[in-house]
Amino acid sequence: xxxxxxxxxxxxxxxxxxxxxxxxxxxxxxxxxxxxxxxxxxxxxxxxxxxxxxxxxxxxxxxxxxxxxxxxxxxxxxxxx
Numbered sequence: 001x002x003x004x005x006x007x008x009x010x011x012x013x014x015x016x017x018x019x020x021x022x023x024x025x026x027x028x029x030x031x032x033x034x035x036x037x038x039x040x041x042x043x044x045x046x047x048x049x050x051x052x053x054x055x056x057x058x059x060x061x062x063x064x065x066x067x068x069x070x071x072x073x074x075x076x077x078x079x080x081x
Contacts, residue, residue, distance in 0.1 A: 004076060006031035009046055009056040012038070017055040019067040027078055031057075 006024065008031050010017035024031050036043040036054060046056055057064040059075040073080050 004029070004060050005058075006076075007058045008033050009042060009051075009054055009058075010035050010037075011054040014054050016067045020055045020057055020064075020072075023067070023069065023072060027076065029076060 006029055008017070008020055008024070010021070010033055012035060021031070021033065034042040034045075036046060046052070046054075051063070051065070053065060055064075055066065057072070059072070062075055064071050064075065070080070072078070
């Protein structure tokens with residue numbers, strides 16, 4: 001698989017956001033983080049798409065809300081042990 005485009009919309013103090021980022025780092029997956037607490041344009045982007053929670057992770061355009069390890073594994077083609 002080619003390198004996936006991964007964007008994590010996070011917020012300050014969000015436990016699930018930290019879990020998603022740790023999961024990605026632990027699997028060597030590069031990602032761009034956009035903190036909606038710090039950047040109102042990123043918050044507006046999510047609101048325009050009717051997304052009202054973080055983490056909102058986009059993997060090649062597919063949305064994963066919250067920390068859903070099985071869905072992340074599937075979209076990133078990571079085998080579950």
